[in-house]
Amino acid sequence: MASLINLRLRRAHTDERHDLVERYSAAVGVDTVLSSAIAQFHTFAIPKISALLHQTRQYEDDGPRRLDDTKGLMGAALGAGPDAPDGQAAIAQINRIHSQYRIDNDEYLYVLSTFAFGSQHWTDNYAWRAATRDEEVVLYRRLVDVGRAMGIHDVPDDAEELRTWVDDYLVANRRYHPDNHAVAEGLMRAAESLVPAPIRPFVSPTMRVWIGEPELLAALGYQAPPAAYVGLVTTAMKLRRGFCRRFTAMNGRTFTELFLATSLATRPDGFTSFSELGPPALLAKFARQDAETNVEPTE
Numbered sequence: 001m002a003s004l005i006n007l008r009l010r011r012a013h014t015d016e017r018h019d020l021v022e023r024y025s026a027a028v029g030v031d032t033v034l035s036s037a038i039a040q041f042h043t044f045a046i047p048k049i050s051a052l053l054h055q056t057r058q059y060e061d062d063g064p065r066r067l068d069d070t071k072g073l074m075g076a077a078l079g080a081g082p083d084a085p086d087g088q089a090a091i092a093q094i095n096r097i098h099s100q101y102r103i104d105n106d107e108y109l110y111v112l113s114t115f116a117f118g119s120q121h122w123t124d125n126y127a128w129r130a131a132t133r134d135e136e137v138v139l140y141r142r143l144v145d146v147g148r149a150m151g152i153h154d155v156p157d158d159a160e161e162l163r164t165w166v167d168d169y170l171v172a173n174r175r176y177h178p179d180n181h182a183v184a185e186g187l188m189r190a191a192e193s194l195v196p197a198p199i200r201p202f203v204s205p206t207m208r209v210w211i212g213e214p215e216l217l218a219a220l221g222y223q224a225p226p227a228a229y230v231g232l233v234t235t236a237m238k239l240r241r242g243f244c245r246r247f248t249a250m251n252g253r254t255f256t257e258l259f260l261a262t263s264l265a266t267r268p269d270g271f272t273s274f275s276e277l278g279p280p281a282l283l284a285k286f287a288r289q290d291a292e293t294n295v296e297p298t299e
Contacts, residue, residue, distance in 0.1 A: 031127045037067070037191070038210050039118025043111050044184045045219035047177035052101060054179040058279055063190025068264040069277045076274065078115065081142055082149035086274075091149050093274040098150075100282055106169065108152045113166045116143055116159065121212045126237045128244035174219050181221030194265055209233040 044050050053059060058066040073090045080087035098108075116139075123130050131139060140159045147155040156162045188207065192200040205225040210233075211217055217224060224230060264270065271277065275286065 031122070033071075034210070035119035035122035035127065036071075036115075037187075038122055038207065039114045040070070040187060041184060041211055041216065041220060042114045042118040044180050044187070045174050045216055046107070046110065047175065047179060048104075048173065049107055049111065050177060050179040050183045052103070053183045056279065057186075059183050059186030059190065061186075062280075063186045064193055065266045067187070067190055068266045072264060072271065072277050073274065074115070077146050077149075078142060082145050087146070088149075089274045091146065093277060095150060096286065097278045097282055100285075105153050108150070109147070109155065110166065110169055110173075112143065112147045112150075112152055112155065113162055116140060117163060117166060122210060125212065125234075126210070126241060128241045174215065176219050176221055178221070180219055184220045184222070205229055206233055 044053065073094050076086045076090035077094065080090070082088060082091055136159070144155050144157060156165065188204050191207065192203045195203060208217060208222050208225055209230050211220075211222070214224070225233075267276075276283070278286075
């Protein structure tokens with residue numbers, strides 16, 4: 001469950017340092033950010049989901065912003081939780097955005113599940129440690145609470161029950177469609193834009209190694225890179241894992257104090273309200289609605 005990220009992008013609360021979610025995120029560090037990005041590919045492999053994403057073209061036309069919006073909103077929702085002010089405000093904005101589309105409960109539930117299981121390949125192969133049993137229980141409880149606060153029905157209390165549901169859902173729904181590939185390519189291009197130009201040709205093949213699962217790659221319209229490249233990346237990641245096990249890079253800092261965790265490429269100065277996050281066209285629509293009804297924006 002390493003993809004349950006915890007981002008406080010605006011302010012610090014000392015008591016949060018003792019929260020188990022925060023401590024777990026601090027322990028695994030950068031793994032939470034990278035595995036969360038990889039987990040998004042699982043949603044693209046479902047044609048019904050990718051059709052909507054392709055229709056909105058948020059990944060294809062403005063991928064970096066979409067990545068930042070997901071990072072900011074879901075980071076606060078899952079990190080702070082639905083009982084905290086930041087979590088409540090983020091979930092309110094998520095719900096407002098989602099209310100503009102027709103999305104079935106099964107699609108909501110599957111996307112929610114990717115925050116628990118979408119990073120499993122990463123955790124098993126690259127993360128320097130997995131969550132402990134106690135951490136898994138608390139992390140899953142947080143996911144359930146967020147899902148229910150988002151209005152998602154039938155979120156199982158038991159993680160294994162949700163895992164079984166996901167397996168059945170994938171058998172029935174995961175298959176290749178051109179929309180899957182179009183949206184996945186949008187995320188690839190967004191990731192490339194975030195690194196120096198000389199590194200960009202290596203982003204797609206490296207991410208395809210990180211995705212790893214043959215069925216997922218096929219549903220996205222990708223092939224695995226050449227075996228030699230897979231071996232090179234895998235070896236490098238094993239060396240990284242060994243290094244992290246011996247020499248933690250955290251140096252006593254919390255996860256949310258790391259640059260990669262808190263930075264938003266499209267908003268270098270951060271943001272002051274969760275109402276700033278979301279598709280520009282919808283934000284303009286919401287602003288008009290709020291002006292007409294004199295509603296204060298979500299903080």
